[in-house]
Amino acid sequence: xxxxxxxxxxxxxxxxxxxxxxxxxxxxxxxxxxxxxxxxxxxxxxxxxxxxxxxxxxxxxxxxxxxxxxxxxxxxxxxxxxxxxxxxxxxxxxxxxxxxxxxxxxxxxxxxxxxxxxxxxxxxxxxxxxxxxxxxxxxxxxxxxxxxxxxxxxxxxxxxxxxxxxxxxxxxxxxxxxxxxxxxxxxxxxxxxx
Amino acid sequence: xxxxxxxxxxxxxxxxxxxxxxxxxxxxxxxxxxxxxxxxxxxxxxxxxxxxxxxxxxxxxxxxxxxxxxxxxxxxxxxxxxxxxxxxxxxxxxxxxxxxxxxxxxxxxxxxxxxxxxxxxxxxxxxxxxxxxxxxxxxxxxxxxxxxxxxxxxxxxxxxxxxxxxxxxxxxxxxxxxxxxxxxxxxxxxxxxxxxxxxxxxxxxxxxxxxxxxxxxxxxxxxxxxxxxxxxxxxxxxxxxxxxxxxxxxxxxxxxxxxxxxxxxxxxxxxxxxxxxxxxxxxxxxxxxxxxxxxxxxxxxxxxxxxxxxxxxxxxxxxxxxxxxxxxxxxxxxxxxxxxxxxxxxxxxxxxxxxxxxxxxxxxxxxxxxxxxxxxxxxxxxxxxxxxxxxxxxxxxxxxxxxxxxxxxxxxxxxxxxxxxxxxxxxxxxxxxxxxxxxxxxxxxxxxxxxxxxxxxxxxxxxxxxxxxxxxxxxxxxxxxxxxxxxxxxxxxxxxxxxxxxxxxxxxxxxxxxxxxxxxxxxxxxxxxxxxxxxxxxxxxxxxxxxxxxxxxxxxxxxxxxxxxxxxxxxxxxxxxxxxxxxxxxxxxxxxxxxxxxxxxxxxxxxxxxxxxxxxxxxxxxxxxxxxxxxxxxxxxxxxxxxx
Numbered sequence: 069x070x071x072x073x074x075x076x077x078x079x080x081x082x083x084x085x086x087x088x089x090x091x092x093x094x095x096x097x098x099x100x101x102x103x104x105x106x107x108x109x110x111x112x113x114x115x116x117x118x119x120x121x122x123x124x125x126x127x128x129x130x131x132x133x134x135x136x137x138x139x140x141x142x143x144x145x146x147x148x149x150x151x152x153x154x155x156x157x158x159x160x161x162x163x164x165x166x167x168x169x170x171x172x173x174x175x176x177x178x179x180x181x182x183x184x185x186x187x188x189x190x191x192x193x194x195x196x197x198x199x200x201x202x203x204x205x206x207x208x209x210x211x212x213x214x215x216x217x218x219x220x221x222x223x224x225x226x227x228x229x230x231x232x233x234x235x236x237x238x239x240x241x242x243x244x245x246x247x248x249x250x251x252x253x254x255x256x257x258x259x260x261x262x
Numbered sequence: 263x264x265x266x267x268x269x270x271x272x273x274x275x276x277x278x279x280x281x282x283x284x285x286x287x288x289x290x291x292x293x294x295x296x297x298x299x300x301x302x303x304x305x306x307x308x309x310x311x312x313x314x315x316x317x318x319x320x321x322x323x324x325x326x327x328x329x330x331x332x333x334x335x336x337x338x339x340x341x342x343x344x345x346x347x348x349x350x351x352x353x354x355x356x357x358x359x360x361x362x363x364x365x366x367x368x369x370x371x372x373x374x375x376x377x378x379x380x381x382x383x384x385x386x387x388x389x390x391x392x393x394x395x396x397x398x399x400x401x402x403x404x405x406x407x408x409x410x411x412x413x414x415x416x417x418x419x420x421x422x423x424x425x426x427x428x429x430x431x432x433x434x435x436x437x438x439x440x441x442x443x444x445x446x447x448x449x450x451x452x453x454x455x456x457x458x459x460x461x462x463x464x465x466x467x468x469x470x471x472x473x474x475x476x477x478x479x480x481x482x483x484x485x486x487x488x489x490x491x492x493x494x495x496x497x498x499x500x501x502x503x504x505x506x507x508x509x510x511x512x513x514x515x516x517x518x519x520x521x522x523x524x525x526x527x528x529x530x531x532x533x534x535x536x537x538x539x540x541x542x543x544x545x546x547x548x549x550x551x552x553x554x555x556x557x558x559x560x561x562x563x564x565x566x567x568x569x570x571x572x573x574x575x576x577x578x579x580x581x582x583x584x585x586x587x588x589x590x591x592x593x594x595x596x597x598x599x600x601x602x603x604x605x606x607x608x609x610x611x612x613x614x615x616x617x618x619x620x621x622x623x624x625x626x627x628x629x630x631x632x633x634x635x636x637x638x639x640x641x642x643x644x645x646x647x648x649x650x651x652x653x654x655x656x657x658x659x660x661x662x663x664x665x666x667x668x669x670x671x672x673x674x675x676x677x678x679x680x681x682x683x684x685x686x687x688x689x690x691x692x693x694x695x696x697x698x699x700x701x702x703x704x705x706x707x708x709x710x711x712x713x714x715x716x717x718x719x720x721x722x723x724x725x726x727x728x729x730x731x732x733x734x735x736x737x738x739x740x741x742x743x744x745x746x747x748x749x750x751x752x753x754x755x756x757x758x759x760x761x762x763x764x765x766x767x768x769x770x771x772x773x774x775x776x777x778x779x780x781x782x783x784x785x786x787x788x789x790x791x792x793x794x795x796x797x798x799x800x801x802x803x804x805x806x807x808x809x810x811x812x813x814x815x816x817x818x819x820x821x822x823x824x825x826x827x828x829x830x831x832x833x834x835x836x837x838x839x840x841x842x843x844x845x846x847x848x849x850x851x852x853x854x855x856x857x858x859x860x861x862x863x864x865x866x867x868x869x870x871x872x873x874x875x876x877x878x879x880x881x882x883x884x885x886x887x888x889x890x891x892x893x894x895x896x897x898x899x900x901x902x903x904x905x906x
Contacts, residue, residue, distance in 0.1 A: 196580030221340030
């Protein structure tokens with residue numbers, strides 16, 4: 069985002085890029101720590117198994133719906149990577165359709181994740197295990213929602229022809245995009261082994 | 263007619279977006295969401311009050327941010343056909359808006375710094391009034407004014423308000439106002455995120471204060487689960503939302519400050535030449551960035567338990583109270599150093615200026631701050647010594663906690679070494695630094711007894727702990743904040759604080775503080791428990807003494823308030839380099855221009871080269887001192903637009 073500074077005292081491009089990279093990387097670190105906190109909490113409760121009630125007889129979540137959501141998410145990450153590579157090769161211009169595909173896959177993954185979360189039919193009040201799975205499922209959905217919103221904003225810039233002027237946006241949005249994929253994958257894997 | 267229309271249009275432009283439109287829309291949004299959430303409740307099931315309350319608060323926050331214009335920049339970033347013009351960007355930075363810029367989503371770092379300063383002072387004032395009510399209630403045995411539940415809510419509100427205030431007290435006002443200038447930057451790396459971090463804090467305050475009207479939160483400031491799960495009043499929901507908002511605000515601010523220092527340092531401002539204050543703030547926010555996610559997650563889980571009937575902390579369903587304690591204290595102990603590091607660094611900065619010497623062992627001091635930062639994330643388990651959890655890690659936690667005293671000792675060494683053979687200029691900021699050192703020694707040494715498991719078994723949960731952490735957080739760090747406040751006030755507000763009132767404030771505060779908390783140390787050693795609304799007769803004398811000295815603290819607070827109000831109203835104008843400091847903030851005019859520097863300086867030395875400097879006034883005068891600033895190759899020139 070621009071500031072008065074950039075208008076009146078042009079910040080050198082390498083500083084703009086460094087600023088964007090540092091900001092997004094720190095956002096990722098901060099969010100990754102919250103994911104780690106949730107995973108650590110789940111592992112801790114699983115290990116403690118207080119009064120033998122952690123699982124409380126609740127079954128594991130269905131495997132295939134989660135797998136489907138994760139596959140769509142990974143495909144979204146791959147599509148973004150292809151688009152990013154294209155942008156890099158063509159000096160700031162990539163094929164819009166590949167980005168739109170990546171964004172659409174992110175939205176499909178979001179819809180699938182919401183479906184997976186809603187389909188967790190555990191009885192209330194939830195035991196520790198079900199509580200953890202619900203938190204992971206909805207936290208993952210929240211991540212995908214953020215990804216979809218960011219994708220929408222990037223799409224807006226593409227359609228208005230304002231992406232080429234700040235090509236580094238493609239790179240730093242990519243950081244978050246890949247992180248979203250990785251975090252979704254890790255949370256799904258954790259839900260399988262918890 | 264045209265004039266009337268123009269005036270009306272101007273008024274509308276001023277009000278929308280601003281804090282006024284934010285408040286109006288926030289309240290409307292909260293009411294609408296409340297009505298919708300109430301109607302969505304299933305008729306055949308009991309009403310889920312917690313869900314309605316949480317939805318209402320979320321509505322308040324989202325619509326407040328719509329109203330204040332926080333999403334405008336995001337929308338334009340994605341969908342505008344062009345970048346903002348220079349004039350538009352200047353308007354967002356507060357150009358030409360006078361005092362009204364403090365009530366808008368303004369991006370100028372100096373405005374945000376002033377907003378943080380005002381908020382910190384208000385929180386301190388409210389929090390200290392809470393403390394005063396606590397001491398009044400505890401002055402004599404038996405209930406005087408409050409029911410135990412009300413007393414607990416007051417203790418909890420005092421605790422959270424003061425913890426929030428101490429976390430932001432240095433990094434918020436001075437980290438925003440002074441730090442970018444110190445590194446030779448024109449603004450923060452992400453000016454809009456800077457505004458966002460402040461307004462998130464602002465949005466959390468009404469949520470927090472509303473707890474008073476919806477049952478309070480009798481858990482105390484720690485919000486321990488499963489008690490917080492079981493409390494039926496929606497005040498607990500407000501507590502959780504407050505913490506989540508504050509956690510996000512702090513995280514956003516931390517990202518911004520670290521990025522700013524990483525990428526916006528001016529030419530020649532190498533890491534080796536960074537002022538010590540910048541180091542302190544950066545390390546503090548990195549620690550916050552590490553610690554706060556677990557706190558946010560803990561409150562999400564409490565809300566889950568309360569609203570959706572999950573069982574993260576309910577043992578009969580496989581949850582555990584220890585989980586909360588781990589998540590909470592993983593934030594809770596580093597949080598002490600989040601508070602401490604910038605205050606310690608500010609004290610070092612001030613000591614160098616008023617001793618007219620370079621900081622003794624500057625690299626050692628930076629190393630010790632980094633070591634404190636690293637060690638502090640590994641000590642949280644000492645808060646669980648007596649919780650009944652597995653004892654296998656007690657030894658390592660004890661060792662690690664005590665190790666922190668070594669780098670902390672280097673801090674004392676650095677400051678005393680700086681005083682040694684310095685040309686000491688006794689000013690109000692320096693008095694507070696000395697007070698900080700005295701109190702920190704007492705707070706630190708008493709902490710060793712709580713870090714050691716055998717003594718902690720006896721002292722935990724008692725007034726000794728209360729006195730210890732007040733010596734650390736208030737006696738050391740808040741006093742450090744006062745030092746920074748008196749030091750940078752002339753630069754930030756362009757006025758001089760009254761020196762005599764400042765000295766009076768110092769002595770009243772120091773005497774009142776020592777009297778209050780030494781008495782509470784005694785009560786704690788006698789065995790008085792912390793969480794008790796009524797004082798038992800055997801601890802009556804110590805508590806009466808503490809309460810009487812608390813009156814002295816209250817008088818000191820009013821002295822400060824009087825000093826600030828009269829100085830802002832009719833104080834002498836401050837000069838650009840009020841103390842003869844050599845860091846970059848003293849090289850720019852007062853008030854500081856919107857863009858700080860006409861030309862960005864190029865740094866060729868560290869900011870503590872006082873070899874040739876002489877204080878102009880050895881006494882208590884406040885005349886500006888002519889000292890060459892940190893060597894720069896391009897001297898900034900004044901600009902007409904005021905930024906502060």
